[in-house]
Amino acid sequence: MSDRIHTLSGYFHEYQKSVADPENFWAKIADSFHWKxxxxxxxxxxxxxxxxxxxxxxxxNITENILERHLYTMGDKPAIIWEPNEPGDPNRxxxxxxxxxxxxxxxxxxxxxxxxxxxxxxxxxxxxxxxxIAMLACARVGAVHSVVFAGFSSNALADRIEDCxxxxxxxxxxxxxxxxxxxxxxVVDEALENTDLVKTxxxxxxxxxxxTMKEGRDFWWHEVIEGKSKSHEAVEMDSEDExxxxxxxxxxxxxxxxxxxxxxxxIYSKYTFENVFQYTPGDVxxxxxxxGWITGHSYIVYGPLLTxxxxxxxxxxxxxxxxxxxxxxxxxxxxxxxxxxxxxxRALQVHGTDxxxxxxxxxxxxxxSVGEPxxxxxxxxxxxxxxxxxxxxxxxxxxxxxxxxxxxxxxxxTPNKPAFATLPLPGVQLAIMDPEGxxxxxxxxxxxxxxxxxxxxxxxxxxxxxxRCKQTYxxxxxxxxxxxxxxxxxxxxxxxxLGRVDDVINVSGHRMGTAEVENAIxxxxxxxxxxxxxxxxxxxxxxIYAYVICDMSNRTEENLTNEIKxxxxxxxxxxxKPDKIQIVxxxxxxxxxxxxxxxxxxxxxxxxDNLGDTSTLLDPDVVDKIIAGRKE
Ligand code: 6R9
Numbered sequence: 001m002s003d004r005i006h007t008l009s010g011y012f013h014e015y016q017k018s019v020a021d022p023e024n025f026w027a028k029i030a031d032s033f034h035w036k037x038x039x040x041x042x043x044x045x046x047x048x049x050x051x052x053x054x055x056x057x058x059x060x061n062i063t064e065n066i067l068e069r070h071l072y073t074m075g076d077k078p079a080i081i082w083e084p085n086e087p088g089d090p091n092r093x094x095x096x097x098x099x100x101x102x103x104x105x106x107x108x109x110x111x112x113x114x115x116x117x118x119x120x121x122x123x124x125x126x127x128x129x130x131x132x133i134a135m136l137a138c139a140r141v142g143a144v145h146s147v148v149f150a151g152f153s154s155n156a157l158a159d160r161i162e163d164c165x166x167x168x169x170x171x172x173x174x175x176x177x178x179x180x181x182x183x184x185x186x187v188v189d190e191a192l193e194n195t196d197l198v199k200t201x202x203x204x205x206x207x208x209x210x211x212t213m214k215e216g217r218d219f220w221w222h223e224v225i226e227g228k229s230k231s232h233e234a235v236e237m238d239s240e241d242e243x244x245x246x247x248x249x250x251x252x253x254x255x256x257x258x259x260x261x262x263x264x265x266x267i268y269s270k271y272t273f274e275n276v277f278q279y280t281p282g283d284v285x286x287x288x289x290x291x292g293w294i295t296g297h298s299y300i301v302y303g304p305l306l307t308x309x310x311x312x313x314x315x316x317x318x319x320x321x322x323x324x325x326x327x328x329x330x331x332x333x334x335x336x337x338x339x340x341x342x343x344x345x346r347a348l349q350v351h352g353t354d355x356x357x358x359x360x361x362x363x364x365x366x367x368x369s370v371g372e373p374x375x376x377x378x379x380x381x382x383x384x385x386x387x388x389x390x391x392x393x394x395x396x397x398x399x400x401x402x403x404x405x406x407x408x409x410x411x412x413x414t415p416n417k418p419a420f421a422t423l424p425l426p427g428v429q430l431a432i433m434d435p436e437g438x439x440x441x442x443x444x445x446x447x448x449x450x451x452x453x454x455x456x457x458x459x460x461x462x463x464x465x466x467x468r469c470k471q472t473y474x475x476x477x478x479x480x481x482x483x484x485x486x487x488x489x490x491x492x493x494x495x496x497x498l499g500r501v502d503d504v505i506n507v508s509g510h511r512m513g514t515a516e517v518e519n520a521i522x523x524x525x526x527x528x529x530x531x532x533x534x535x536x537x538x539x540x541x542x543x544i545y546a547y548v549i550c551d552m553s554n555r556t557e558e559n560l561t562n563e564i565k566x567x568x569x570x571x572x573x574x575x576x577k578p579d580k581i582q583i584v585x586x587x588x589x590x591x592x593x594x595x596x597x598x599x600x601x602x603x604x605x606x607x608x609d610n611l612g613d614t615s616t617l618l619d620p621d622v623v624d625k626i627i628a629g630r631k632e
Contacts, residue, residue, distance in 0.1 A: 003029050004274050008413050011426070018426040019453075025427060026054070026456055030267050034069055035060050036236050039263070045454045047481065049466075050474045053240050054264035054456045061234035062243065062266045063140040066305040067100040068234075075100075078310045081284070082129045083329055085176040085316035094129055096308070099136075102129075104232035106137035109224045113200045115168055117142030117235055120245070122166040122198075123291075124148045124157060124188055126175035127315045130204045130221065131291045132301050134170045139243060139262075142235035143168075146245040146257065149292025150175055150182075152573040154190035156255075160247050161197060164257055164463055168200045174207035178320035185211040239263025245463045246294055248400040249513040250472055251484075251503040257463030258294075258400050265403050266306060268457025272404040272425060273303030276394050277366055278411040283336040284363075286312035288326070288344060293510075294400040295370055298457075299339060303404070318344050324355035327386075331359045337411075338386075339368035339396075343508040345378045346539045353385050361386060366411040368394045371509025372541045373497050379418040397421040397497045399483065400511075401473065403457025406430075407495050420496045429453040432489055433477050440489075448501055449487040450480040503597070505534035505542050510575050514597075517544060517578065520571040524564050526550045531587050531595050532578070535604035543579035545604035547626065550583060557583055580604075580631040586622040588614070599623060603630055 005011050018025040023042040030039070039058030045051065070077075075097035082092040094102065115121065121143045125131040131147070138145040148160050150172075161169070169192075175182040185203055189212065192198055203211065204221040213220075237243075243265055245257040279285060285304055289295035291313075304311035312333060318326050326348070330338060348355070367387045369379075374395055383393055393416055396408040406428045407421040408414075414422050424430050432440045432447040440447050458481070462469040476482040486498035500506060503514045514532040521530040528549040537543035550560060561581040569577050588596045602611050608627050614620050 002274060003032065003271055004278065005410055005413065005426075008415075011410055011413055011423075014426040015424070019429060022427060022453060026267065029271055030055055030058075030263075033060070033266065034065050039239060043454065047454075047474050047479050050470060052454045052458060052460060054454070055239040055267075058239040058263050059236050060239065060263060060266070061140060061237055062262055062302070062306075063103060063136050064234050065266060066136065066302075067096065067103060070096045070308045071100055074308055077308070079305060080129050080132060081310060081312045081333060083312060083314045083316075083333075085178070085320070087321065087325070087328070092129060099133070099305075101230040102133045103136045103140060104230050105225045105228040106133050107140045107232040108228040109202070110137055110141050110143060110168070111232075112224075113168065113202075115141055115143050117237075118242070119143045119168070120164040120166040121145050121168045121170060122148055122157070122161055122164070124150055124169060124171045124184065125204065125291075126150050126172055126177075126184065126206060127290060127313055128172065128204065128206060129313060130172075132313065135244075135291070135297075135301055140232060140234050142237055142241070144242045144244055146247065147292050147297070148247070149290055149573075150184055151292075151575060153570055154187045155571045156573055157187065158191040158195065159255070160257075161191060162195060163247075164245050165197055167198060168202070169198050170202050170204070172204040172206045173211045174209045176207060176315060178317045181207055181209065183209065237262045240460070244297065246297065246400055248294075249504060249511045249516055251513055252515050255513075255516065256465070256468060256472070258459050259461045259463050260403050260457070261460050264456030264458070265302070268404045268455060269298045269303040270306035272457075273299060273309075274307050275410050275425065276396060276405050276408050277337045277339070277368065278413070279304070279307055279309050279337060281308065283365070284310045284312065284333050285337040285339075286314070286329070286333070286335045287339040287368075288314060288318070289339075289341070289370075294403070295339075298404050318348055322355060323348055323351040324358065327356050327359040327361060330361055330364060334363035336363055337366040337368065338364060339370065341371040341509040342369055342374040342378050343372065343540055345369070345374070345382050346541075349378060349381050350539065356385055361388065364388075364391050366394060367391045368396060370396045370398070372506045373499055374419055376418045383418075392416055395419070395421045397485075397495070401459040402455070403459070406451070406455075407497070417492075417494055420490070420494045422494050424495070427455045430495070431480060432487055433480070437477055443489055443493050444491050446488040446498070447486070448476075449483045449485045449497070450477050451483065452480050505532075505544065507534070507537075507542050507544060507575065508540045512544070512576055516572065517546070517568065517576050520568045520576065521546055521548060521564055521578070523571055524550075524567045526553060526555070526560065527564065529587060531597065531600055533597055533601045533604050535601070537579065540579075544576070545600075545631070546578040546581045547584045547587060547600055548581055549586065552583070582626070582629055582631050584622075584626050584629065586619060586625070588623055588626070589618050590616050591618050600626075603627055606630075
């Protein structure tokens with residue numbers, strides 16, 4: 001059942017095998033899963049289309065590999081431990097048997113509501129077990145889930161509903177986060193105002209707040225599951241049938257729906273979970289992400305549950321009711337593997353070590369980091385104060401598009417180096433490219449990170465627009481997948497991720513396209529033009545700096561910037577709200593009309609003595625004016 005690597009030489013051995021004969025390498029791993037029918041051919045691919053298929057004509061249902069597979073051996077073992085926002089409130093523990101029954105009941109609800117194989121279902125829910133149950137029930141009936149982070153605005157939600165043509169939305173009345181009670185259902189109501197695509201909405205009651213239910217469309221979760229059978233025969237899926245769509249930001253304005261398929265994603269999420277975290281039976285594992293992001297998909301829900309692990313879902317935030325909350329939860333459940341983001345570490349670091357003092361943290365074996373490059377200071381703080389210098393740190397580099405972890409130490413096996421993601425996992429063939437498209441071989445090189453051979457968990461397409469998938473990922477370098485990240489391979493052959501080289505910024509581990517934020521700013525009626533860049537931010541990693549040309553009318557600068565911030569929050573969500581807005585008389589443009597973002601980035605980060613060549617600018621004077629009005 002387990003394909004876990006145990007030693008460093010074992011890692012090198014597996015890696016060699018995976019490169020020499022990828023098909024047999026993955027076929028052997030896939031053989032330990034339950035297939036309704038074994039595949040005929042392991043891999044068919046080209047990166048020109050791109051057209052990638054794994055485990056061709058294999059038939060399966062991923063939930064049988066999560067539920068039926070574990071029922072007899074570990075039916076009474078906790079699958080999901082749910083910790084509520086309020087520390088004193090009762091928690092919930094679902095065993096594998098209970099999870100099976102809940103997923104079956106809800107699958108029967110979906111069937112009753114007419115959901116069929118291939119239908120798209122939007123999940124817009126807080127961090128409650130029902131969010132995971134909803135995902136698994138979709139997978140069980142063959143519907144394609146698209147989880148939208150419940151912090152996104154109604155506009156952002158409406159775009160996603162429209163793009164994937166969702167028939168059903170699963171949501172909640174509200175959401176508890178820290179000391180806030182956030183409306184959720186009313187956001188969905190607003191999103192549905194201009195569309196009649198959605199025929200059914202099912203609402204999980206979490207906060208008890210007042211909501212309006214539309215007759216014939218809206219149903220309460222607790223009412224519809226009433227009396228439903230606790231068994232449901234899983235629908236047979238092809239390996240390459242869609243499992244889910246997850247929207248993510250790119251260089252252009254419109255978020256794209258990354259498509260993952262059933263077979264490959266199943267194999268890859270489990271294999272990487274087991275190996276990177278070195279999960280052993282009986283361990284308690286906790287990933288603090290939200291299910292609305294890929295990390296929540298692969299490493300709260302699918303990877304751990306496919307492994308038969310106990311996975312914690314936390315509803316709240318790291319600083320409520322105090323900045324010791326994470327550490328309290330670790331002691332409470334004796335967490336063995338803890339996986340969080342650098343932005344959370346830095347936010348807690350600000351509070352010093354007092355909030356940690358009351359806790360033992362002696363159950364911890366492995367610490368993980370994901371979402372953005374971890375700076376050395378945060379790495380050492382995490383290692384010293386949380387891991388007590390005893391726990392290895394797995395700095396895991398990957399993306400929504402890769403489905404699972406690509407570059408990371410194997411916990412306790414690969415020697416750590418602070419701020420380095422270290423080495424590729426078996427099956428991952430990296431290439432570092434120079435701007436001319438030449439591969440940089442050997443050590444001590446730096447360039448753009450590409451991947452030259454398919455892996456089972458990779459993106460198959462961008463929903464409804466295959467050409468976009470090709471343009472975005474497979475065109476920059478012929479025959480390769482381009483990640484959008486810069487990377488360095490040091491003298492030891494270790495990889496350090498340097499961050500995005502495209503117009504994507506990473507705010508608190510959340511990806512945002514600069515064009516996406518600009519579009520939202522430009523929606524304000526007084527805005528003429530805007531340019532957005534990222535700048536180094538102590539806690540968030542990167543902050544958002546917006547340069548805006550506008551017609552001031554009778555507004556003060558303060559009024560206008562507040563209005564712009566409110567409008568971005570309204571259009572995308574609070575995560576996209578600019579940290580700094582500077583009203584400028586013009587933008588630095590080349591004669592061909594291109595904004596020179598390089599200059600704007602330098603000004604935002606305060607590197608004014610290092611602006612580089614500005615001679616090609618149409619109006620070089622504008623740069624001085626921008627510098628003069630720079631926001632600290
Ligand atoms: C899993 C996830 C992907 C982008 C990626 C990169 C950055 C993620 C990282 C990291 C350095 C790490 N990133 N993990 N950078 N070290 N360990 O975060 O997916 O939201 O799609 O973001 O995040 O820039 O390209 P996603």
